[in-house]
Amino acid sequence: MTDNGGQTVRKLWTPFNVIVGIILAVGGVLTLMRFTQGIGAVTNLDNNNPWGVWIGFDLLCGVALAAGGYVTSAACYIFGLKRYHSAVRPAILTAFLGYALVVLALHYDVGRPWRLPYPIFVSQGTSSLLFEVGLCVFLYLTVLFIEFTPAAFEWLGLKKIRAVVVKLTLILTIFGVVLSTLHQSSLGALFMIAPSKLHPLWYSNYLPVYFFISSMFAGMSMVIFESTLAHRYLSRHMDDTHHRQAFGVAMGFAKAAAFVMVGYLSVKLVGIAIDGHWQYLTTGWGMWYLVEVIGCVALPAVLFAMGVREKNLKFVRWAAAWTVFGIVLNRLNISMIAFNYHLPSDQRYFPSIMEIGTSVFIVTLGIVIYRFVTTRMPVLHEHPDYPAH
Amino acid sequence: MGISRRKFIGCLGALALGQAAGVPGTAKGAAGKEFSGWPDSLGVLHDITKCIGCRQCESACHRVNNLPAPETAFDDLSVLDQKRRTDADVFTVVNRFDSDRPVFVKTQCNHCLEPACASACFVKAFEKTPEGAVVYDESLCVGCRYCMVACPFNIPAYEYHKALDPRVTKCTLCHPLLKEGKRPGCVDACPAGALISGKRDELIAYAWQRIQTFPERYVSHVYGEHEMGGTSWLYLSGQPFSRMGMREDLGTKSAPELTAGPLSAVPIVVGLWPVLLTGVYAISKRKEKIAAQEKQAAVEQAVVQSRKQAQDQLETLRKKWEQEKQSAINFEVKKALEEAAAKDPEPSQTKEDE
Numbered sequence: 001m002t003d004n005g006g007q008t009v010r011k012l013w014t015p016f017n018v019i020v021g022i023i024l025a026v027g028g029v030l031t032l033m034r035f036t037q038g039i040g041a042v043t044n045l046d047n048n049n050p051w052g053v054w055i056g057f058d059l060l061c062g063v064a065l066a067a068g069g070y071v072t073s074a075a076c077y078i079f080g081l082k083r084y085h086s087a088v089r090p091a092i093l094t095a096f097l098g099y100a101l102v103v104l105a106l107h108y109d110v111g112r113p114w115r116l117p118y119p120i121f122v123s124q125g126t127s128s129l130l131f132e133v134g135l136c137v138f139l140y141l142t143v144l145f146i147e148f149t150p151a152a153f154e155w156l157g158l159k160k161i162r163a164v165v166v167k168l169t170l171i172l173t174i175f176g177v178v179l180s181t182l183h184q185s186s187l188g189a190l191f192m193i194a195p196s197k198l199h200p201l202w203y204s205n206y207l208p209v210y211f212f213i214s215s216m217f218a219g220m221s222m223v224i225f226e227s228t229l230a231h232r233y234l235s236r237h238m239d240d241t242h243h244r245q246a247f248g249v250a251m252g253f254a255k256a257a258a259f260v261m262v263g264y265l266s267v268k269l270v271g272i273a274i275d276g277h278w279q280y281l282t283t284g285w286g287m288w289y290l291v292e293v294i295g296c297v298a299l300p301a302v303l304f305a306m307g308v309r310e311k312n313l314k315f316v317r318w319a320a321a322w323t324v325f326g327i328v329l330n331r332l333n334i335s336m337i338a339f340n341y342h343l344p345s346d347q348r349y350f351p352s353i354m355e356i357g358t359s360v361f362i363v364t365l366g367i368v369i370y371r372f373v374t375t376r377m378p379v380l381h382e383h384p385d386y387p388a389h
Numbered sequence: 390m391g392i393s394r395r396k397f398i399g400c401l402g403a404l405a406l407g408q409a410a411g412v413p414g415t416a417k418g419a420a421g422k423e424f425s426g427w428p429d430s431l432g433v434l435h436d437i438t439k440c441i442g443c444r445q446c447e448s449a450c451h452r453v454n455n456l457p458a459p460e461t462a463f464d465d466l467s468v469l470d471q472k473r474r475t476d477a478d479v480f481t482v483v484n485r486f487d488s489d490r491p492v493f494v495k496t497q498c499n500h501c502l503e504p505a506c507a508s509a510c511f512v513k514a515f516e517k518t519p520e521g522a523v524v525y526d527e528s529l530c531v532g533c534r535y536c537m538v539a540c541p542f543n544i545p546a547y548e549y550h551k552a553l554d555p556r557v558t559k560c561t562l563c564h565p566l567l568k569e570g571k572r573p574g575c576v577d578a579c580p581a582g583a584l585i586s587g588k589r590d591e592l593i594a595y596a597w598q599r600i601q602t603f604p605e606r607y608v609s610h611v612y613g614e615h616e617m618g619g620t621s622w623l624y625l626s627g628q629p630f631s632r633m634g635m636r637e638d639l640g641t642k643s644a645p646e647l648t649a650g651p652l653s654a655v656p657i658v659v660g661l662w663p664v665l666l667t668g669v670y671a672i673s674k675r676k677e678k679i680a681a682q683e684k685q686a687a688v689e690q691a692v693v694q695s696r697k698q699a700q701d702q703l704e705t706l707r708k709k710w711e712q713e714k715q716s717a718i719n720f721e722v723k724k725a726l727e728e729a730a731a732k733d734p735e736p737s738q739t740k741e742d743e
Contacts, residue, residue, distance in 0.1 A: 040549030047476060047546040050534035078666050080673030111532020111547070111555035119511040123529050129648055130535050131511035132655065170670060178662045182655060189651035193509055193539045196639050208651045 020364055027361025030354055034108055042354040049340060049349035051109075056335035057359050058105035060187055061328050062098050063137070064211070067219030068226070069095025069144060070173075070180040075252075077173045086242040087249045089151055089379045090230065091223050096144040097366045099137060105362050129189045136183030143176050154383040155376060162386075184215040191334055199338035201280050201289045204271040207334075213267060217260045218327040220253040221300075224320035234374055239381035247313060254304045254316040257323065261301035268293060285341065292333060296326025424643075425619070426502040430521035431567055432589035432621035433576055434596055435495055437633070438606060439583035442469055442483055442493035449578030450481045450497075453563055469493075472634070477546045480560040481575060486633045492626075494633045495575070495584070498523060498544045498560035499613060500621035505644030509539035514557075521589065521621045522562035530557060541617050541639050562621065589621055596625050618643025 011017075034042050045052050072091035076084040107113035119125060119134045146165060153162035188211030191198050204210065227246060230238075238246075272278060280286045300322040307315030336349060374380050448463035450456070456478045461468050469485040474496065481497035500523045507515035507523065514529040515536065532555055537545045548555040563573035571577075576584040585592065596611045612624035616639050624630065631637045 036552050038548075038550045038552040038555060043549075045547075045549060047474065047537065048543055050537035050547060074666075078670045078673070080670070080677060109533075111534075111551075112530070112553075115512075115529075115531040118529060118531055123512040123514075125511040125513040127508050127645060127648075127652070128511040128535065129651060130509065130533060132652070134511055174663050174666045174670075177666055178659060181658050181662060185654070186651065189648060190535070190538075192651060193505055193644050193647050194541070195647065196541045196636055197538075205650060208654070 020368055023361055023364045024368075026357055027364070030358045030361065031108075033354070034358070039109070039111065042352065042358065044349060044352040044355065046347075046349070048343060048347055049336075051335060051339075052349055053336070053351040053355050053359055054105055054109040056332050057328070058109070058362060059102055060331035060335055062102040062105065063184065063187060064215050064218045064327050064331060065222045065324065066095040066098025066102070067180065067184060067215040068223040069098075069147075069219070070176045071216055071219035072223055073147065073173045074177050077169055078177070081252070083245055083248050084252065086245040086382075087223055087227070089148075090226065090374070091219075092144060092147050093151070093370065093373060093379055094222065094226055096141070096148050097369055099141045099144060101362050101366045102137065103141065104365075105359070108358055129186045129193070132186045133183045133190065136179045136186070140176060140179040140183065143172050143179065147172050147176070151373075151377045151379055154378050154386055159385075180215070181212060185209065185212040187211050188334070191339070194339075197340055197342070198334065199280075199285055199341040200275065200277050201272070201285060202334050202338045204275060206267060206271045209267055210264070210271070213260060213264045214327060214330065217257040217264065217323060220257040220260070221320040221323035221327070224250050224253055224317060225324050228317045228320070230374070230380060234371070234380060237374055237380045241382060242380055250313060250316050250320075251308055251311065254319065255308045257320075258301045258304040258308065261297055261304070261323070265293065265298055265301070285338065288333075288337075292326065292329050296322065296329055300326060424503050426589065426621075427517070427519045427521065429588055429590075430502075430519060430621065431562075431586060432500070432521055432592050432623060433562075433573065434585045434587075434592040434623045434625065436583050436585070436599070437492060437494055437624060437626040439581050440483070440493040440495060441581045441583070442466065442485055442491070443580065444468075444483055445578045445580055446495055446575035446584065447479075447481055447483060449574040450560070453566070453574030454480060454561070456480070475544055475546050475559065477548045477556075477558050479546075480558065484634070488628060488632065492628070492633060494624075494635070496542075496544075497575070497622070498562070499542055499616075500560075500562050501617055501643070502619040502621065503617075503643035503645050505539040505541060505617065506536035506545060508644045508648065509535045511535070518564060520562075520564065520567045522564035522567060523559075523621075524561055524564050525557055525559065527556050532557075539644060541636070541644075589623070592623055596623055599625060612637075615641040617641070618646070 030042055039045060043052055043054070068091040072084055072088050075081045076088050103116075106116065110116065115122075116134075119128075119131050120138060125131045146168065150162050150165050153159075153165070185208035188207035188209075191203065192205070192207055195203050227250065231246065272281075281290065300319045303315055303319035303322065306312070307319055340348060378386075444463045444466065451458065451463075459479070469483065472484055473479075473482040475482060475498075481495060483493050483495050486492045486494065500517075500521060502517070504515060504517055504523045507513075507517060511533065512529045512531055514526045515523055516526070517523050532547075534547055534557070536557060537543075537547065545557045545559045547557055563571075563575075566573060572586045576586040585595075587595075593611060593614055596614075600607045600609055600611070606627055607625050608627065608629060610626075610630065612626065612630050612635060613620040613622050618641065624635070626633065629637070
């Protein structure tokens with residue numbers, strides 16, 4: 001399945017292909033079950049727990065970790081940090097795939113996926129934060145698609161239309177930042193309607209601010225993390241520029257992430273202070289909260305800072321993976337773990353193996369498409385005909 | 390001019406904000422303004438102290454709404470031994486809570502004055518009708534279940550086992566019956582007088598009158614009068630509501646108020662970001678330009694300077710060289726003269742000879 005085109009038949013039975021093949025086959029079966037027997041047949045969702053991993057992981061984490069697109073393109077095209085140029089295309093591609101898969105995952109989660117265009121085209125529930133999220137994700141997916149097309153056009157040799165799209169870069173980048181600000185924050189604001197269900201340590205009027213700020217360092221960490229993987233497995237597709245700039249990109253984003261994370265921690269502190277929730281910190285939930293905030297934000301921030309000071313790429317890469325984990329933990333806490341915290345344990349939600357399987361399937365799909373694109377289109381290297389596009 | 394400048398700006402604002410801020414009177418979504426309910430809207434008062442747990446209301450609810458019969462019959466009261474909630478085909482349940490004597494509480498949609506479900510719905514599938522009922526339009530529903538996340542009373546249920554047309558289900562307050570001027574099915578069926586329907590305002594007045602008349606029978610709290618901005622269902626109880634699983638920490642803010650803040654940030658972001666970011670772009674571009682200019686100027690200056698330096702150096706060298714040459718000539722001449730003088734003591738004579 002992954003070996004279209006250039007690769008030889010000899011390489012078909014690689015461990016990667018076998019594992020991916022199995023996951024995709026299982027995913028196909030789960031998809032069939034979901035759309036013939038209903039959501040209830042594959043998930044542990046119930047009336048008290050209407051949102052599970054498909055929202056908590058696929059949507060919330062997917063969107064947060066796809067933030068590298070707006071962060072990198074803003075750094076390069078708006079703030080004029082040219083040394084991030086070679087990181088822009090992989091980041092845009094990841095973001096585009098991330099959002100596309102978020103939308104794909106939503107098709108599994110909502111009851112009637114063929115009505116997903118309804119909020120935009122049929123009946124606009126403008127009072128809903130989910131409407132804002134839906135509209136922004138729809139528009140941003142379009143922006144990301146257009147932003148990515150130059151790579152495809154170079155691959156296909158369509159010079160004229162590529163030139164037109166490249167001229168739109170700045171406008172698209174600004175539009176992307178506006179849309180990202182709105183929907184990244186709105187994903188947090190979604191939960192502001194349920195103060196009685198979300199644990200007070202996680203519920204705050206600052207939820208949108210938390211989500212937006214954390215999306216920045218989520219994006220930066222994801223760019224570093226993804227570049228780590230790409231260097232290991234796709235190194236032969238990178239050109240000298242990419243190799244030369246990679247160290248600087250990692251160090252630059254590590255430094256920025258460390259600063260933003262400290263800012264995030266300060267806002268968190270202010271949030272706790274304003275609501276006067278200090279007393280919860282000594283409870284069990286408080287411990288768990290500290291694991292998230294100290295263990296998975298403050299400590300990786302320190303590691304980032306150390307990595308930058310020592311110019312140690314290994315530190316920076318570990319810190320990036322750690323931060324990504326912290327973001328996932330935070331989103332799962334808000335959407336699932338600390339949500340409905342007051343319910344007795346027998347009414348709490350835990351995902352079914354089939355729900356997790358579907359999420360794994362969707363992530364795998366993303367990896368396969370990423371590999372397909374980067375091994376063919378000028379993403380990790382510049383096209384010889386279009387130097388310094 | 391058919392339209393004044395002020396009006397035009399107002400229209401622009403309405404275009405940007407109108408829907409989000411809530412058009413007064415629709416009661417469908419987040420309202421920036423306070424909405425104290427439709428005038429003369431109906432409600433139900435549930436006097437918990439009078440409920441005998443006979444489940445007649447559940448039975449009537451199933452009959453009126455054509456719901457499938459449950460596994461255990463309605464006259465089987467053993468189901469009261471477990472705590473139940475509303476479900477896809479169960480719009481109302483009666484639960485028993487044991488304290489000194491058993492207390493029965495009926496649960497169903499409370500029909501909020503400003504419903505969280507309606508505020509949360511991104512396709513406006515929920516509507517608070519002027520009669521008081523919160524009704525759901527199946528033809529719009531996408532099935533995102535955000536209404537279920539939003540509902541503070543955990544009421545809406547979902548048909549998880551339908552593959553093609555799952556719906557959100559909940560009590561409709563028997564909206565069709567209300568419009569005919571009739572009472573909701575459960576109220577009609579209650580043999581104990583634990584359910585009274587009527588205009589919400591009158592029910593609140595009546596409830597407080599009961600509390601004042603029988604202060605030892607009731608706690609001094611009409612549940613639903615202010616909870617989450619107020620609900621059409623109201624409750625009287627002999628003991629704190631929290632003991633019967635009814636949350637007393639919901640606050641009096643309506644759901645739309647909770648999300649009004651982040652919604653109001655939208656126009657700020659949309660207005661401010663492009664200006665700021667374009668500014669940042671312009672500044673970074675200008676910095677680059679100035680840096681390039683300065684670099685060029687510095688290069689030019691360096692070239693001029695080094696050229697001059699080279700010329701100076703050349704000049705010094707030439708002078709030095711000439712000097713040396715001169716001195717070498719002088720030296721040679723002097724040497725020659727001296728040699729000549731040494732050979733011939735009368736140099737003048739020799740000169741003349743030659």
